[in-house]
Amino acid sequence: MYSKITTGALIGIHAIPVTVEADIAAGLPAFSMVGSPGSEVRESRDRVWAALKNVGLPMPASHITINLSPADVRKEGTSYDLPIAISILQAMELLTPEETKDKLFVGELGLSGEIKPVRGVLPIVQSAREYGIKECVVPLENAPEGSVVPDVVTRGASDIMSLYNYLKGEHGVSLPVFHTDTDKLLSESKDRVTFDFSEVSGQEDAKRAALISAAGFHSLLLTGPPGAGKTMISKRIPGIMPGMSIDECLEVTAVHSVAGMLPPGKALITSRTFQNPHHTLSKAAMMGGGSKPHPGAVSLAHRSVLFLDELPEFQRDIIDSLRQPLEEHRINIQRAAYSAEYPADFLLVCAMNPCPCGYYPDRNKCTCTEPMIRKYRGKVSGPILDRIDLCVQLNAVKISDIKQSRTGSGIGSLELRKKVERARKMQEERYKGTGIRFNSDLNSSETEKYCRLGEPESEFMSDIYEKLSLSARAYHRIIRVSRTIADLDGCAEISIPHLAEAASYRPSDDYWRR
Numbered sequence: 001m002y003s004k005i006t007t008g009a010l011i012g013i014h015a016i017p018v019t020v021e022a023d024i025a026a027g028l029p030a031f032s033m034v035g036s037p038g039s040e041v042r043e044s045r046d047r048v049w050a051a052l053k054n055v056g057l058p059m060p061a062s063h064i065t066i067n068l069s070p071a072d073v074r075k076e077g078t079s080y081d082l083p084i085a086i087s088i089l090q091a092m093e094l095l096t097p098e099e100t101k102d103k104l105f106v107g108e109l110g111l112s113g114e115i116k117p118v119r120g121v122l123p124i125v126q127s128a129r130e131y132g133i134k135e136c137v138v139p140l141e142n143a144p145e146g147s148v149v150p151d152v153v154t155r156g157a158s159d160i161m162s163l164y165n166y167l168k169g170e171h172g173v174s175l176p177v178f179h180t181d182t183d184k185l186l187s188e189s190k191d192r193v194t195f196d197f198s199e200v201s202g203q204e205d206a207k208r209a210a211l212i213s214a215a216g217f218h219s220l221l222l223t224g225p226p227g228a229g230k231t232m233i234s235k236r237i238p239g240i241m242p243g244m245s246i247d248e249c250l251e252v253t254a255v256h257s258v259a260g261m262l263p264p265g266k267a268l269i270t271s272r273t274f275q276n277p278h279h280t281l282s283k284a285a286m287m288g289g290g291s292k293p294h295p296g297a298v299s300l301a302h303r304s305v306l307f308l309d310e311l312p313e314f315q316r317d318i319i320d321s322l323r324q325p326l327e328e329h330r331i332n333i334q335r336a337a338y339s340a341e342y343p344a345d346f347l348l349v350c351a352m353n354p355c356p357c358g359y360y361p362d363r364n365k366c367t368c369t370e371p372m373i374r375k376y377r378g379k380v381s382g383p384i385l386d387r388i389d390l391c392v393q394l395n396a397v398k399i400s401d402i403k404q405s406r407t408g409s410g411i412g413s414l415e416l417r418k419k420v421e422r423a424r425k426m427q428e429e430r431y432k433g434t435g436i437r438f439n440s441d442l443n444s445s446e447t448e449k450y451c452r453l454g455e456p457e458s459e460f461m462s463d464i465y466e467k468l469s470l471s472a473r474a475y476h477r478i479i480r481v482s483r484t485i486a487d488l489d490g491c492a493e494i495s496i497p498h499l500a501e502a503a504s505y506r507p508s509d510d511y512w513r514r
């Protein structure tokens, strides 16, 4: 008595089909599992045994062997419970091969036989489609995410008994089929903005920097006293980034699905997210990994904004390890038990107070000593500052700014997004076929190639290079940012006002003196 059932194994944010084979043989009662099962998969024996017993389909007191293949892929998580249970029922000849043919099963079992949600259903259904599987039976709560994949029937099951009756073709028993019209979802969310820039009082410099940041994918640091609006502005940046394509939506949803962070009933993430991890989070929570493969905050912020508030409070090695995803747009996790790769292409936005109390240079409020201020700022390491293209100091909000915003004169997010989209279009055309996506991607030789300066502009740059004793890195950074400012203006050539504005967003040595 032998059976074969299909399920899926996660590899990063993708999946491959896995065959679950069950064999029931005479002999002393035993249950063995082979094919690289992780600890949670090994525990499924007890859950499957109890679930089948409690719905009145008890496992025989025989020698049961489960094989998960391919064996060279490590199997993690609880999603193998359901396919193991189904393969045992088939090996018991309670189900025929015909009744489970062309179907994929995934889900965790509770002891009473209920089917519980699992991580990674979207990529598993996507892999089913690639391999020509016609129908996926998934936990009811996960069915919406599976339903965004075309050409595959996604059914939601809430307990193993109703699934069994459905497979047996019991009269009147069906499992709900889910379908999501992704085009409709995308068009409905197109002009929706959760937080609007029109609500931000004053702080024109910071808003302008946020616009440049979104337009050229330049990392941004906002410094200023508490209440100046650093978080308020940062939260509004995802809303002015260009709308997401369907491929981006699927990719971002897959990351959230694999992380188990997709809200219940959510089919597809259609707008850019704002990841705001607390400074006390662990390195595994930030970068991904841990005892099991798991995407971290850098991957949840994929195609969106990673916001680090109170930057000096973050552990230094966490900040330093952001270098890999910032350069490679993905993160590679190597552990003894597994290795995993997740996408991590995020826009880095940071915020910090100017001193430990937050009110420097307002000496009426700030009592911090110079060494305290130096030490506090010194916690932000050079390598991360090197990766920040735009730096803006915010002042406390003035009463006149609040009054002005009441009149509704602030420019709205949708209008800003149009400007960003135009600037992105110019970058797309300029870098067609080069693999470069944004101005912020340019290295120094590419900056020389794509951001050629006229004679007066070159002279202007030589001048400030001398005056501000810039490093070569800082010099190229100003030119890259000026390219984005020119793109926002719709200008093919970079002019002196573009360079002058870009230079004003330079993190000043005076501020960071150690």
Ligand SMILES: [Zn+2]
Binding pocket: 355, 356, 357, 358, 359, 360, 366, 367, 368
């Ligand atoms: Zn202070």
